[in-house]
């Protein structure tokens with residue numbers, strides 16, 4: 405990283421003595437000025453809520469303290485306590501990953517495809533694995549319910565981290581307070597370990613997803629499965645993430661645990677086979693999995709194809725909605741949609757093809773009937 409020139413630091417100081425501190429993480433003057441403005445607004449808000457009144461010295465010292473924290477690399481979102489995710493302002497706290505814009509772009513695009521479908525069931529069930537702040541379920545609900553009032557959404561977010569599920573519950577309450585239409589259906593969060601073998605020891609804490617469904621009396625069949633799991637390999641963690649990410653965001657959210665020996669799976673890919681098996685067991689009709697890049701997208705797309713249950717698998721780039729003639733492509737037999745880096749893998753089967761506007765699939769009619777006839781809340785598909 406190039407050093408900041410003395411001339412730039414001096415110039416920044418003449419504008420505001422706190423700007424040189426913010427130049428360290430921001431690297432350019434405009435970004436540093438923006439951050440200083442946001443920090444000031446935040447201090448004003450805190451002052452109002454703590455009734456610090458007009459004591460200028462208190463405000464000044466709080467602002468200096470926050471600028472120092474920022475200079476140490478602490479993400480702005482942890483200092484301000486929120487980040488925008490689509491139209492939603494999501495609360496952020498150290499210990500839980502900050503939501504990223506690319507994730508919001510994929511989820512928004514997915515919901516916009518699904519909410520146009522004519523043939524949705526009266527209750528659509530959405531399961532989000534590795535939910536973190538709960539940003540994906542909340543945005544899914546917000547985008548869907550702003551356009552469709554005739555379908556109830558039942559949404560469940562799952563995470564291994566208690567800090568994450570508590571923050572997700574907090575975010576849910578916050579969105580409810582702001583008056584988003586969360587009375588349309590049901591939303592909740594649950595502790596479970598996605599990687600635990602569902603046929604293994606059922607007394608482990610956190611339990612497997614299957615055991616957690618049983619304890620919490622949750623449905624076992626879900627229509628849409630989304631997940632942004634930990635997907636960074638240990639070497640990419642050191643090479644591609646910033647110091648700020650490594651120093652302040654939880655490694656649990658970024659790097660999967662080591663893969664068991666001889667399983668033939670790269671450590672960064674560890675979650676995908678497990679999540680695809682859960683998708684099969686819960687009979688998900690649509691699955692959207694976030695990935696790190698195009699190479700991982702291709703590996704995950706192949707895993708999905710090899711599972712032999714999906715009617716279609718495609719890869720989305722960072723902006724899947726940016727579609728023109730030059731952006732529609734195919735890689736190793738998979739359609740690639742949008743602009744930017746490889747970002748997610750979309751799989752569908754049965755009626756899911758119709759919900760995505762992809763036309764009728766070979767099994768559609770049978771699956772609609774199967775789905776309705778055998779959808780039982782308490783019957784486990786795992787056993």
Ligand SMILES: C[S@@+](CC[C@H](N)C(=O)[O-])C[C@H]1O[C@@H](n2cnc3c(N)ncnc32)[C@H](O)[C@@H]1O
Nearest residue numbers: 503534535536563564565597598632633634657
């Ligand atoms: C990349 S973050 C994604 C968070 C959120 N979905 C988002 O998009 O911002 C991955 C999440 O997976 C959770 N996680 C890690 N290991 C897990 C496991 N074995 N089972 C369930 N969740 C896990 C982490 O706590 C973290 O919240």
